[in-house]
Amino acid sequence: MRASIGVTRGAFELDLTLEVEPGQTLALLGPNGAGKSTALAALAGLVDTTGTIELAGRVLDDVPVEHRRIGYVFQDYLLFPHLTVLDNVAFGSTRAIAVEWMRRLDIADLAARRPPQLSGGQAQRVALARALATNPDLLLLDEPLAALDVAIRDDVRSELAAHLAAIDVPTIVVTHSFEDVAALADHVIVIEGGVATQRATVRELVRAPATPYVERLVRDWSDD
């Protein structure tokens, strides 16, 4: 996946190029309002963007959302409240594929439940299964741990890391937490004020933070 994204919203401008290979997870790290989520929305076709997006040999610029083959796990998961877990996961797929993903993500026993009956961690896995069941060419995770209680966040993060490691789909995860980056990502793009201020592997980022923002994140992280 290769993309250049340009989004203008009033005074805010996002200008970003990014690349991610199958089996890799790229993190977009940045403070609130930096444009990380806007970048995901642009990739998914939810906001207008200049630039061009190339995915699995297709140019997506004029391709509508429903034909992009991009799996999107939203920050608050947006599980359909009127459907069971099984029907949620099967929404963009078939029941057989849904059942298989639910088995892989260890949520098969939740099939008959409705979203309000799920814990935060369960809801996250259902959302992940729902996105993966569509067999996407790219997976987008928007702050996947932000909606969870701090008490369970560490456990869910390591589970998520294991699941992401087990799939071959190129993945982009948006986060403002260095814990998430360290656990989930191979490569990082730091976004501040709509532009990339550092591109690095997680190790390089720790060794040589390029901006005061990254420096502070890394310091807080290594203090913990």
Added chain:
Amino acid sequence: MAHRRSGVAPALWVPAAIAVALLVLPLVALVVRAPWGQLGSLLARPEVLQALLLSLGTAALATLLCLVLGVPLAVVLARSVTWPAVPRRLLRALVTVPLVLPPVVGGVALLLLLGRRGLLGQWLDEWFGITIPFTTTAVVIAQVFVALPFLVFAVEGALRASDGRFEVAAATLGASRLTVFRRITLPLVAPGIASGALLCFTRSLGEFGATITFAGSFPGTTQTLPISTYLLLQSDPDAAIALSLVLMAVSVAVLLTLRDRWVPGVVS
């Protein structure tokens, strides 16, 4: 202090009590004066049954038509927030018209459109030999005219209150717009559609002014329950009271069904 602030000035109690009396006492009178002993035989009379069945049938058909036409209109109205101000307000005003228009004026307007010499009616008559006024079809059209806004606004309210991001999520899963509407939007606003349909049915059942003007009062074809009630009041008051009780019972039943939804001030 909290007690005092939430209290009502004594001077307001009197007009408020009179207002409640004005709303309730006529209904009390209806219940008190009802010929309870003969109710069964009055309601079993053929002409009464005929009016009852005609009313239920036409109101059901009108509700169905309102659903088919009104739900899409509600979607358009709910999405019109992105339109320029003039067409957006114009559309809303047009949908509101039947709510504020005297029903008899609606009946006159329908006659002028669909009557044998009406704008459309003359062509319907000439080309297809179709005459609408003073038929059961006219009853249904009159009911749709007055009841449609109730459905549209109930559904529109539900659409606006529902989280549009579920539709976005469905689109990212590959669903077409129609699939999103069918599998996400409609189920999420189903309670709003149900309460809108119920209000629509009640309004249709009670329709009088537009119906008698546009459809007349022919027993068996256009003489609905309210019209029958009005006519019987001259000749057979007991029967009229019995019919009024039936209409009131339906209204109360609807009110009880909707008590948690859409009834202003009771909404939780």
